[in-house]
Amino acid sequence: MDSVMWSRLLTAETLGFHIIWATIGVGVPIFISLAEGWGIYKKDPHYILMAKRWTRGFVITVAVGVVTGTCIGLMLSLLWPQFMKLVGNIISLPLFLETFAFFFEAIFLGIYLYTWDRFKNPIYHWLTSIPIIIGSTLSAVFITTVNAFMNTPQGFKLDKITGKISDIDPIAAMLNPSTPSQVAHVVSSAYLTSGFLLAGIAAYHILKGRKHDYYKKALRLTMISGFVLAILTIIAGDLSGKFLAKHQPAKLAAAEWHFETQTHAPLIIGGTLDEKTLEVKNAIVIPNVLSILAHNTPSGKVIGLKDIPRDEWPPLYIHYLFDIMVLIGVYLLIVSGLFLFCLIRKKRNEWNKWLLRSIVLGAPLAFIAIEAGWIYAEVGRQPWIINKIMRVDQAATTATQVDSMFYLFTALYIALTLIASMVLIRLFRNKGPEAELEKIASHSSGGMKNAT
Amino acid sequence: MPLELIGITVLWTFLYGYVIIASIDFGAGFFSYYSMLTKKEHIVSQIIDRYLSPVWEVTNVFLVFFFVGLVGFFPDTAYYYGTALLIPGGIALLLLSIRGSFYAFANYGARKSRIYMFLYGITGLFIPASLSTVLTISEGGFIEKVGENVVFHADRLLMSPYSWSVVFLALVSILYISASFLTFYADKANDIQARDLLRRYALFWSGPTILASLLVFWGISKHNPEHFRSMLDIAWMFVASLICFFVAIYLIWKKKRLGLAFTFVMLQFAFAFYGYGFGHLPYLLYPYITIQSALTNSTMGWALVIAFIAGLCLLIPSLYLLLRLFLFNAKYVQGRK
Ligand code: HDD
Ligand code: HEM
Ligand code: HEM
Numbered sequence: 001m002d003s004v005m006w007s008r009l010l011t012a013e014t015l016g017f018h019i020i021w022a023t024i025g026v027g028v029p030i031f032i033s034l035a036e037g038w039g040i041y042k043k044d045p046h047y048i049l050m051a052k053r054w055t056r057g058f059v060i061t062v063a064v065g066v067v068t069g070t071c072i073g074l075m076l077s078l079l080w081p082q083f084m085k086l087v088g089n090i091i092s093l094p095l096f097l098e099t100f101a102f103f104f105e106a107i108f109l110g111i112y113l114y115t116w117d118r119f120k121n122p123i124y125h126w127l128t129s130i131p132i133i134i135g136s137t138l139s140a141v142f143i144t145t146v147n148a149f150m151n152t153p154q155g156f157k158l159d160k161i162t163g164k165i166s167d168i169d170p171i172a173a174m175l176n177p178s179t180p181s182q183v184a185h186v187v188s189s190a191y192l193t194s195g196f197l198l199a200g201i202a203a204y205h206i207l208k209g210r211k212h213d214y215y216k217k218a219l220r221l222t223m224i225s226g227f228v229l230a231i232l233t234i235i236a237g238d239l240s241g242k243f244l245a246k247h248q249p250a251k252l253a254a255a256e257w258h259f260e261t262q263t264h265a266p267l268i269i270g271g272t273l274d275e276k277t278l279e280v281k282n283a284i285v286i287p288n289v290l291s292i293l294a295h296n297t298p299s300g301k302v303i304g305l306k307d308i309p310r311d312e313w314p315p316l317y318i319h320y321l322f323d324i325m326v327l328i329g330v331y332l333l334i335v336s337g338l339f340l341f342c343l344i345r346k347k348r349n350e351w352n353k354w355l356l357r358s359i360v361l362g363a364p365l366a367f368i369a370i371e372a373g374w375i376y377a378e379v380g381r382q383p384w385i386i387n388k389i390m391r392v393d394q395a396a397t398t399a400t401q402v403d404s405m406f407y408l409f410t411a412l413y414i415a416l417t418l419i420a421s422m423v424l425i426r427l428f429r430n431k432g433p434e435a436e437l438e439k440i441a442s443h444s445s446g447g448m449k450n451a452t
Numbered sequence: 453m454p455l456e457l458i459g460i461t462v463l464w465t466f467l468y469g470y471v472i473i474a475s476i477d478f479g480a481g482f483f484s485y486y487s488m489l490t491k492k493e494h495i496v497s498q499i500i501d502r503y504l505s506p507v508w509e510v511t512n513v514f515l516v517f518f519f520v521g522l523v524g525f526f527p528d529t530a531y532y533y534g535t536a537l538l539i540p541g542g543i544a545l546l547l548l549s550i551r552g553s554f555y556a557f558a559n560y561g562a563r564k565s566r567i568y569m570f571l572y573g574i575t576g577l578f579i580p581a582s583l584s585t586v587l588t589i590s591e592g593g594f595i596e597k598v599g600e601n602v603v604f605h606a607d608r609l610l611m612s613p614y615s616w617s618v619v620f621l622a623l624v625s626i627l628y629i630s631a632s633f634l635t636f637y638a639d640k641a642n643d644i645q646a647r648d649l650l651r652r653y654a655l656f657w658s659g660p661t662i663l664a665s666l667l668v669f670w671g672i673s674k675h676n677p678e679h680f681r682s683m684l685d686i687a688w689m690f691v692a693s694l695i696c697f698f699v700a701i702y703l704i705w706k707k708k709r710l711g712l713a714f715t716f717v718m719l720q721f722a723f724a725f726y727g728y729g730f731g732h733l734p735y736l737l738y739p740y741i742t743i744q745s746a747l748t749n750s751t752m753g754w755a756l757v758i759a760f761i762a763g764l765c766l767l768i769p770s771l772y773l774l775l776r777l778f779l780f781n782a783k784y785v786q787g788r789k
Binding site: 089 | 515520530535548751756766
């Protein structure tokens with residue numbers, strides 16, 4: 001394989017790894033803040049402890065998020081020097097802004113961790129969680145605008161012959177057509193996934209026979225927000241679909257195995273494709289739905305792949321990735337909806353074993369949806385690294401030895417995963433919240449020294 | 453001021469910030485591990501932990517800021533340095549990753565393991581060594597443009613005495629900066645035993661720091677006479693640096709005004725660092741890239757400057773709050789909170 005291929009692999013691997021921890025980094029602060037705020041409001045030490053325990057796990061995951069993020073940041077220049085040289089001129093503003101968001105988050109995370117009992121009024125401590133949320137969410141927003149720019153580049157003029165760019169407008173580049181839907185979808189899905197992660201942990205413990213109210217409160221908090229977030233994520237996903245229909249028809253068509261430009265286009269779920277004859281078999285076909293997804297009306301016209309030059313088709317396997325993401329989205333909505341239904345209709349039992357098991361399953365599924373979604377979005381842009389402007393192979397480094405870097409970083413990510421999991425297990429195993437709550441009750445002053 | 457000067461000044465300032473706070477961190481890692489080996493960890497480790505734990509992520513952001521800002525203001529640097537530095541950059545990244553994550557694992561995780569401490573201590577020496585070679589490379593002669601390709605001559609770098617003198621300077625400065633800061637911090641914490649131990653480290657490493665600086669001067673004069681000459685034009689900065697050094701050492705020696713002593717250490721490095729950087733201008737990479745040739749278009753440049761000013765308005769109060777809570781709060785420093 002050549003440098004281009006290795007660069008793609010290394011980038012994909014690093015981003016795919018970073019995104020797991022980054023998602024936790026974006027989403028979990030919301031829940032920490034919710035729990036602490038609610039606990040202060042209700043004067044309920046359970047929620048305060050919840051916030052503390054979540055924070056303890058969070059700092060470990062943040063550490064991996066930070067180091068892998070630093071890796072991508074530098075790798076972008078190392079692996080895609082041509083790309084950075086070009087986009088450095090156009091889209092470095094959000095990258096630069098992102099570092100300020102990191103700064104903001106990092107400073108207040110340090111403060112939040114070490115000031116649990118430094119303030120007389122607990123509200124002040126809670127207030128320091130707000131900048132963490134702002135910082136981490138803004139870093140997701142800014143980086144997503146960069147990715148959105150790669151989907152729908154604008155805010156500059158390119159002279160195709162000399163390769164010179166002019167008339168640069170950094171704000172227009174940031175606020176490109178892809179930005180609104182993509183930002184909404186990335187942020188809502190990160191919150192959703194973190195909610196399911198925390199819900200899954202609580203549900204797991206209840207299944208294991210823990211009876212303490214603490215777990216039930218945790219589950220209620222995360223599931224109620226999870227339901228709202230699932231709806232928002234799907235709405236944002238739907239907006240993304242409409243965006244694609246308008247601006248990146250190749251990506252949508254490839255995801256749907258949609259070849260003929262037509263109105264009343266059907267939605268294809270699953271199935272197999274004969275790449276030669278372009279015949280789809282064994283699929284579930286729902287008439288009109290693709291047109292509705294793309295244009296809100298069955299008579300909307302959806303561009304098919306046959307209207308796009310063959311060498312600009314993205315790989316067609318992304319169909320499955322799209323299906324996986326959408327199915328998981330529907331699954332998460334149903335599970336959290338059922339839980340809510342049982343909660344409201346007191347006669348039903350929301351602690352039903354099967355329901356709890358489905359919630360536990362929801363946590364890894366949500367992460368799979370994130371990965372599937374990103375691979376879909378990135379591979380679906382192939383062969384372009386910047387849509388219609390620069391191809392992936394024109395952007396990659398000319399240096400050799402990318403392969404050895406690939407092996408090195410693979411080893412690093414495996415090691416980080418193993419050690420982070422070990423540390424997390426050791427941090428929480430045999431240290432349930434029950435014992436801590438008793439301790440708090442016995443010295444009613446409450447609270448521990450710090451996060452460790 | 454022209455845009456390119458604003459840009460490079462901002463970046464150089466952040467790099468300076470990184471040099472200082474990362475040195476404290478790197479050196480602290482080494483001292484923790486060393487004191488663990490010599491069974492003195494009970495003396496220093498608490499001091500080190502109390503300062504470092506809340507700030508490690510902030511340290512990392514300084515570095516991120518520098519390389520993101522560099523590519524933003526001077527996109528051409530991405531092309532030259534990026535192509536050439538895949539391997540050394542990759543290795544530095546690997547070390548940074550190990551260090552950052554293991555720091556968190558050891559401090560926020562369940563317990564301190566000897567392996568974590570070892571990795572934390574040892575990466576603290578290798579990272580500055582590998583990062584400092586980027587400055588060496590910028591002096592020219594190691595990256596060459598051959599036709600359409602950018603080639604990096606790693607062998608020349610490894611054989612160059614100049615390159616090794618820079619590595620040596622990086623290592624000893626780190627230990628010196630770190631020890632003088634921690635002396636001050638231990639003093640504030642009223643931990644006499646730790647202060648005296650750290651003070652001895654600070655004095656011990658001060659000699660090699662000056663020796664290494666002289667070596668680097670000599671190295672530059674051989675390797676890049678042009679840069680050396682422009683440094684001589686602003687020789688007063690280096691003299692000022694030396695004076696600050698003497699003041700700092702005198703204060704540390706006398707155990708007086710240790711906060712002021714550390715300020716002089718910072719000034720010592722500031723004069724030398726800005727003197728070096730100013731002499732380096734206009735080149736970002738001899739002889740290929742200058743700040744003028746690599747500068748981004750002016751719309752983006754000004755957008756970055758405005759973003760920077762807005763960002764500072766947010767950052768400075770936050771940093772102030774952080775320092776007030778953890779550095780200038782006597783109760784916290786003394787471990788009573
Ligand atoms: C928990 C995660 C999750 C869930 C449940 C969903 N998505 Fe998603 N999706 C993402 C996580 C995600 C993502 C990781 O956030 C992506 C990858 C790139 C991006 O912008 O967002 C994404 C991308 C993405 C794109 C491509 C956007 C682009 O390339 O610009 C579309 C069209 C959808 N999604 C549509 C949907 C629909 C219709 C869903 C309905 C159920 C859905 N997604 C559920
Ligand atoms: C902003 C700069 C970015 C660059 C230069 C970039 C570039 C690339 C390239 C070249 C690939 C390989 C595509 C392929 O193998 O077909 C890739 C894949 C990928 N990218 Fe992006 N991307 C960027 C932004 C992002 C962002 C913000 C994310 C989100 C975390 C992301 C997530 C992914 C994922 C998950 C893959 C894996 C796809 C696969 O397996 O092939 N990318 N990226
Ligand atoms: C091209 C893609 C990306 C780059 C270059 C990148 C860069 C970085 C860098 C340099 C850091 C470390 C910051 C520090 O030192 O504190 C980081 C962390 C982080 N990144 Fe990424 N990132 C990318 C993709 C993403 C995406 C897609 C998201 C969100 C959906 C994201 C969210 C975060 C968050 C929240 C952190 C802070 C660490 C944490 O709190 O867990 N990043 N990223």
